[in-house]
Amino acid sequence: MKIPSNILTMLAGILLTLVSIWYGKNHGLMPVQASSDAALVDGLFDTMMIISTAIFLLVWGVLIICLLKFRRQPGDETDGPAIEGNIPLEIVWTAIPVVIVLVLGVYSFDVYNSMGGFDPDAAGDPGVQVAMASEDGTAMSLMDAAPKKAHHNHMALGIGASPQNIGSPPDLTVNVLGMQYAWIYTYPDLGITTGELHVPANKNVRLNLKSQDVIHAFWLPEFRIKQDTIPGMESELRFTPTRVGDYPIVCAELCGAYHGGMASRLYVQAPEDYDKWVQEQMPAPESDSQTAADLEKLMAAPTGEKRSDADYLVPVAHQMGLDAQTLDHLHHTMPMPSDALKQVSANLATPAA
Ligand SMILES: [Cu+2]
Missing domain, CATH: 1.10.287 (Helix Hairpins)
Incomplete structure (x- = not known):
């Protein structure tokens, strides 16, 4: 047959x-x-x-x-047929x-x-209010209490609200700061800053992404989303975690020598577990004031008078051979907490003990 x-x-x-x-x-x-x-x-x-x-x-x-099928047969010395062009094929x-x-x-x-890749107002959404370095390059606050007005003139970078979510605010907003070589998460509404990201399951989460130094990429393989964090620009990722568990967070942009170590974890938790985590992160008011009091006692000079940061730093600066001029220069070229530095500088200028 x-x-x-x-x-x-x-x-x-x-x-x-x-x-x-x-x-x-x-x-x-x-x-x-x-x-x-x-x-x-x-x-x-x-x-x-x-x-x-x-x-x-x-x-x-x-x-x-x-x-x-068309291999040369034994003894066959002839040429193959000359086939040239086949328009329909x-x-x-x-x-x-x-x-x-x-x-x-x-x-x-x-x-x-x-x-949500085409959410046109994502960038103009009042939610996009990530702390930014101030104009003179000093003090980058992770939790800017008075956020700047968002720009309205450009499209969002990243994944915004999906069409059915446009206009409705996310359930949770977390600011993500990329730096060599770590991710820092700040919960602006809760006052939490942490090195691991916790989110409640089945809630709409929005991440506001920024970079402090070079370009990084915030990649969540299990969530199929990835977004560059770019110095001087805001970007965002909005998503709904659907599965309780913990997942890798990977930097997917070669950002320097220790790029490979720039990883943390995302914990998707049942709402009650998430609430528990939030409670643990938030310092209890009582114990907080207790700690502050202890600290003050520790910091008090033998005479009982309170010592300033500068009092502690002056001996260190002396040991390091720093003079007032160097510190002054440092202060002008580096974004550092300036008050203490200025005071150390002043204390060094007037010969200390
Ligand atoms: Cu990186």
């Missing part, structure tokens, strides 16, 4: 399609999905994987079949990639929009 070749071709096509779809959905290359954005991104990735697998199998399949193999690229383009545009 001989099966006609067009039926064989059709069966091969069906098999190729099924294998490609199966592999595209079972490649296992992605980490767990921990945000509402993850399924969208994975849908696009899986689609590209299906198409790539199909093309891979088609090209290699045809190549191997041709190598076997060329149209087909041009049209297919054009259609693939167009479909993927529209699809990815849609995914990006659903994630």
Whole structure:
């Protein structure tokens, strides 16, 4: 019994399609999905994987079949037929990639929009109020109590509110500061500053991203989102964590010698666990004043009078061989807490004990 070749071709096509779809959905290359954005991104990735697998199998399949079927027979010294050009074939193999690229383009545009990539007012949202270095380059506050007015004249950098969330504020806002080589998280509404990020599950979270020095990239692989932090510019990431757990936070932009160590963790917690964490982070008022009192006792000079920061720093400055002029220069060139420095400088100028 001989099966006609067009039926064989059709069966091969069906098999190729099924294998490609199966592999595209079972490649296992992605980490767990921990945000509402993850399924969208994975849908696009899986689609590209299906198409790539199909093309891979088609090209290699045809190549191997041709190598076997059309190989030179023993004793055959003749030339092959001179084949030149095939307009219909060329149209087909041009049209297919054009259609693939167009479909993927529209699809990815849609995914990006659903994630919030095109939120036009994100940058003008009053939520974008990250502490910034003041004009003279001094004092970068992590928790700026009086935020500056946001700019209204540029698009948001990053992932803003998804279309259904536009106009509604996030449930939680956290300021993220990238620096060589750490991430610092500040919860402006709670007064918490920490090195690990905690968020409640299934709440809409907004991260306001800034960099203190060079370009970093804030990458959450399990959430399928990543955004550069750029000195002098604000960017944001808005997302909804959907899965309780802890996840790596990676710097994905080579930012210096210890770039590889620039990592921290994101803890997605059930609301009650998150509240507990917040309570633990917030210093209890009583014990706080207790500590302050203890500290004051410690800092008091033997005579009982309170010593200033400068009193402590002057001997150190002497040991280091610093003079008033050097300190003054430092003060003008480096963004340092200036009050204590100025005082040390003054104390050094007038010969101390
Ligand atoms: Cu970095």
